[in-house]
Amino acid sequence: MSTDVQRNVQNGKNHRMSKDETEVKRFLEPFRLSQKTLQDISSRLTQDMIKGLGRHSHHKAPVKMLPTFVRATPDGTEKGDFLALDLGGTNFRVLHVRVNEDEKSVLKMDSEICAIPQEIMTGTGEQLFDHIAACLGTFLEKQGLKEQVLPLGFTFSFPCEQKEIDKSILIRWTKGFNCSGVEGRDVVQLLKEAVRRQGDYEIGTVAMVNDTVGTMMSCGYRDQSCEIGMIIGTGTNACYMEEMCNVKRVEGEGGRMCINTEWGGFGDDGSLRDIQTQFDLEVDRSSINPGVHIFEKMISGMYLGEIVRLLLVKMTEDKILFSGKVSEKLRTSGAFLTKFISEIEQEGSGEENTKRILSDLGLQWSTADLRAVHLICDTVSSRSAQLCAAALAAVANRICTNRGLDHLDTTVGVDGTVFKKHPTFSAELRSMVHKLAPKCTLKFIVSEDGSGKGAAMVTAVAQRIAAQSHLIDDSDEDELEEN
Numbered sequence: 001m002s003t004d005v006q007r008n009v010q011n012g013k014n015h016r017m018s019k020d021e022t023e024v025k026r027f028l029e030p031f032r033l034s035q036k037t038l039q040d041i042s043s044r045l046t047q048d049m050i051k052g053l054g055r056h057s058h059h060k061a062p063v064k065m066l067p068t069f070v071r072a073t074p075d076g077t078e079k080g081d082f083l084a085l086d087l088g089g090t091n092f093r094v095l096h097v098r099v100n101e102d103e104k105s106v107l108k109m110d111s112e113i114c115a116i117p118q119e120i121m122t123g124t125g126e127q128l129f130d131h132i133a134a135c136l137g138t139f140l141e142k143q144g145l146k147e148q149v150l151p152l153g154f155t156f157s158f159p160c161e162q163k164e165i166d167k168s169i170l171i172r173w174t175k176g177f178n179c180s181g182v183e184g185r186d187v188v189q190l191l192k193e194a195v196r197r198q199g200d201y202e203i204g205t206v207a208m209v210n211d212t213v214g215t216m217m218s219c220g221y222r223d224q225s226c227e228i229g230m231i232i233g234t235g236t237n238a239c240y241m242e243e244m245c246n247v248k249r250v251e252g253e254g255g256r257m258c259i260n261t262e263w264g265g266f267g268d269d270g271s272l273r274d275i276q277t278q279f280d281l282e283v284d285r286s287s288i289n290p291g292v293h294i295f296e297k298m299i300s301g302m303y304l305g306e307i308v309r310l311l312l313v314k315m316t317e318d319k320i321l322f323s324g325k326v327s328e329k330l331r332t333s334g335a336f337l338t339k340f341i342s343e344i345e346q347e348g349s350g351e352e353n354t355k356r357i358l359s360d361l362g363l364q365w366s367t368a369d370l371r372a373v374h375l376i377c378d379t380v381s382s383r384s385a386q387l388c389a390a391a392l393a394a395v396a397n398r399i400c401t402n403r404g405l406d407h408l409d410t411t412v413g414v415d416g417t418v419f420k421k422h423p424t425f426s427a428e429l430r431s432m433v434h435k436l437a438p439k440c441t442l443k444f445i446v447s448e449d450g451s452g453k454g455a456a457m458v459t460a461v462a463q464r465i466a467a468q469s470h471l472i473d474d475s476d477e478d479e480l481e482e483n
């Protein structure tokens with residue numbers, strides 16, 4: 001330990017900066033974004049959102065702005081039993097959900113998590129859907145539900161061109177999935193065919209949703225002003241209620257439709273090149289889908305740990321950390337898990353956690369190293385929270401402008417491990433959104449099992465609307481008869 005560093009340790013917070021600390025800060029400089037830059041990024045996203053909504057411009061738009069065919073949020077009268085499937089993170093889940101009108105609750109009756117082995121994640125589509133259908137069959141068997149034909153909400157958290165609520169074409173895989181023969185195909189069809197192949201149970205009507213939509217809808221049953229759904233987990237994305245007259249790709253002018261922004265693809269046309277660091281470029285280059293979902297790769301759980309790892313390797317090679325000795329483990333891609341960032345930044349236990357994590361990575365650390373690692377994690381997670389804030393501000397400002405309001409009060413349903421588990425992420429995100437969207441007051445509801453329950457909710461709302469339109473049709477007929 002150098003004498004400078006020793007003085008720092010002794011002096012606690014008011015320490016004079018050592019040469020090494022100055023170096024650490026210099027490295028991290030490109031990760032620090034001013035409020036002005038964030039404002040500018042927010043405006044760029046607004047432009048891309050407009051492009052994505054356009055009838056012709058959407059073909060080339062990096063932010064896809066996908067219509068979801070969800071036209072209404074819950075009104076609190078929905079009810080019944082549903083099945084839900086949730087595919088899109090590291091696990092796949094099957095749920096039996098009861099929507100209870102009297103208590104305004106969406107109850108998870110039971111659920112089961114099935115792992116998706118790596119070879120299935122990158123195998124054939126048929127293998128993937130057979131695996132899903134088999135897990136569903138086993139669940140129904142255990143729950144004694146095999147004889148019933150329940151409606152099913154399918155949360156499929158990948159970019160899909162939705163044609164109808166039950167017809168959804170996968171545009172491309174993200175987040176480490178890469179099953180052959182699925183891109184360009186209707187995912188609901190593939191699921192139904194796989195259920196048919198199982199041959200010993202049936203499913204009712206199917207509604208397909210993105211996890212952001214599920215999250216918005218499940219929070220929407222509790223709070224009917226919930227009009228934005230946001231995920232910051234393995235991936236990141238948001239949906240919101242857009243005016244139909246702006247959704248040029250879908251017929252009809254009246255009312256609203258939920259739009260799945262797929263904001264993870266922001267920057268895929270190079271528009272974020274000025275803020276990408278050499279580490280972001282490296283993460284992208286070594287991913288299974290280079291050039292795709294650039295914004296997501298700067299923000300979400302699948303990538304944050306890797307950004308930190310690359311920073312640690314480079315700073316050690318430059319002899320700023322760990323006496324210049326890189327361990328074999330640290331050199332291994334994926335070795336620094338995103339959850340380590342939360343553990344290191346945890347108040348109280350953070351320092352002990354850092355020591356354990358670094359030792360497990362085979363590194364020999366000094367007290368100055370501990371402080372530097374904390375600063376690195378804090379910088380990378382802060383940037384993620386601030387970029388999310390810039391994106392959320394773009395969405396909130398858009399809703400406000402759409403409705404010609406001076407002030408917007410709305411609720412955001414949120415899910416995802418990064419938002420839920422990181423000790424300061426949510427506070428930082430909220431405070432920055434407040435600065436970037438001063439005309440909007442956002443309330444955040446953290447969703448529990450949102451994407452699964454929400455899929456059931458979408459199915460329930462679709463059934464309510466179908467039932468209501470039947471009633472209207474019937475009353476029209478009555479009127480005709482009377483006339």
Ligand code: GLC
Nearest residue numbers: 157158159174231235237264
């Ligand atoms: C990825 C997917 C998107 C999903 C998000 C969060 O960005 O493309 O559909 O909503 O991850 O899971």
